[in-house]
Amino acid sequence: MPPGSVDRVFFHLSRPHGSVHAGTPVARFADAADAVAAIARGRRDGTPVAVVGAIAFDEAAPDALMAVETLEHREPDAGSAPAHAVPVTLTATIPAPEVHVARVAAVIDQITAGAADKVVLARAVELFAAEPLDIDAVVAALAAGNHEHNAFRVDLSAAGGDFAGRTLVGASPESLVHKTGDRVTCRPYAGSAPRSSDPAIDAARAAALLDSAKDRHEHRIVVDYLTSTLGPLCTTLSVPEEPVLLSTGEMWHLATPIEGVLREPEMTSLDLALRLHPTPAICGTPTAAARDLILATEEPRDFYAGAIGWCDTAGDGEWMVSIRCAEITADRRTIRAWSGGGVVAQSDPDAELAETTAKFGTVLRALGAADLLARTD
Numbered sequence: 001m002p003p004g005s006v007d008r009v010f011f012h013l014s015r016p017h018g019s020v021h022a023g024t025p026v027a028r029f030a031d032a033a034d035a036v037a038a039i040a041r042g043r044r045d046g047t048p049v050a051v052v053g054a055i056a057f058d059e060a061a062p063d064a065l066m067a068v069e070t071l072e073h074r075e076p077d078a079g080s081a082p083a084h085a086v087p088v089t090l091t092a093t094i095p096a097p098e099v100h101v102a103r104v105a106a107v108i109d110q111i112t113a114g115a116a117d118k119v120v121l122a123r124a125v126e127l128f129a130a131e132p133l134d135i136d137a138v139v140a141a142l143a144a145g146n147h148e149h150n151a152f153r154v155d156l157s158a159a160g161g162d163f164a165g166r167t168l169v170g171a172s173p174e175s176l177v178h179k180t181g182d183r184v185t186c187r188p189y190a191g192s193a194p195r196s197s198d199p200a201i202d203a204a205r206a207a208a209l210l211d212s213a214k215d216r217h218e219h220r221i222v223v224d225y226l227t228s229t230l231g232p233l234c235t236t237l238s239v240p241e242e243p244v245l246l247s248t249g250e251m252w253h254l255a256t257p258i259e260g261v262l263r264e265p266e267m268t269s270l271d272l273a274l275r276l277h278p279t280p281a282i283c284g285t286p287t288a289a290a291r292d293l294i295l296a297t298e299e300p301r302d303f304y305a306g307a308i309g310w311c312d313t314a315g316d317g318e319w320m321v322s323i324r325c326a327e328i329t330a331d332r333r334t335i336r337a338w339s340g341g342g343v344v345a346q347s348d349p350d351a352e353l354a355e356t357t358a359k360f361g362t363v364l365r366a367l368g369a370a371d372l373l374a375r376t377d
């Protein structure tokens with residue numbers, strides 16, 4: 001990260017089309033509705049407000065949004081592998097792997113009984129660092145770990161309570177919504193296969209993913225949700241029939257680039273993110289049934305499977321689905337990372353566990369601990 005004019009980083013998002021960076025906030029909002037109200041008030045008073053931060057998965061949980069005076073637009077992060085990776089140890093898996101497998105099996109039963117069509121189940125791991133982490137170095141390593149140079153860090157203090165001083169870091173490939181003027185794009189991801197270091201196996205896994213009826217079904221559910229939610233807000237909406245294959249450093253995914261023209265261009269990127277969240281890429285369908293099953297089954301997700309992003313004074317901005325991420329405590333020693341996967345009737349519980357293990361690789365590799373969990377490769 002180049003030296004900037006801000007002394008302490010409260011928000012940073014690197015994307016292939018540029019990075020956005022913000023320093024000390026002028027106001028904090030633990031409820032997204034208050035940020036929306038501040039933007040509306042600013043527009044009325046002729047003092048437009050820019051907002052950055054994180055939206056929690058659960059709408060009953062606190063958000064961590066901040067009004068900032070300036071958003072700096074920069075080049076995408078070049079990224080770099082950590083010169084000196086701090087040793088980390090695994091202190092907890094939440095829940096135990098066999099419990100996650102049992103939860104997936106129970107959710108498959110619920111889906112088969114008609115309670116939902118898709119539910120995204122996640123698990124977490126907790127790690128302890130031998131010395132305080134250098135968060136800039138972790139973010140640089142996250143950006144170096146994928147060809148799009150995706151990486152982010154968000155100060156979570158605005159959520160209050162235990163979140164004071166905590167930072168969410170990650171490298172999500174999934175754009176919930178990107179808004180510029182009257183143009184809106186989404187790039188939903190769903191359907192996964194782990195990468196392999198063997199090029200032939202890697203290519204075979206990608207081809208099998210593109211052919212997989214189960215993964216295409218899982219993916220289509222997300223595309224249909226976005227089409228029906230965004231459709232009424234747009235005068236035109238282009239949704240390709242077929243998904244494409246996209247990769248991160250660790251995973252192959254099915255993705256669909258969606259583009260639309262907004263009926264009301266004055267809608268902000270934050271308004272749009274709140275309308276679209278939670279998509280079936282991280283929750284499920286029907287939304288309420290899937291959310292209820294998740295909340296009844298899992299430990300709190302905090303800011304995993306929410307959204308992080310920015311909204312400038314014109315209302316433009318981008319929000320990423322907060323996956324491939326971890327919270328780091330104020331002392332920079334304890335790290336909690338989450339990963340999940342979409343469960344449908346045809347899912348296999350052991351394969352779902354392996355998928356979450358592979359997805360943890362994004363954060364683990366950035367911590368210099370790629371081999372901490374059992375790998376399937």
Ligand SMILES: C=C(O[C@H]1C=CC=C(C(=O)O)[C@@H]1O)C(=O)O
Pocket residue numbers: 120122174189190191192253280281282323324338339340341342343359
């Ligand atoms: C929920 C996660 O990934 C989502 C994004 C891409 C593929 C997914 C899947 O195949 O299940 C998930 O929908 C996660 O990484 O924790």
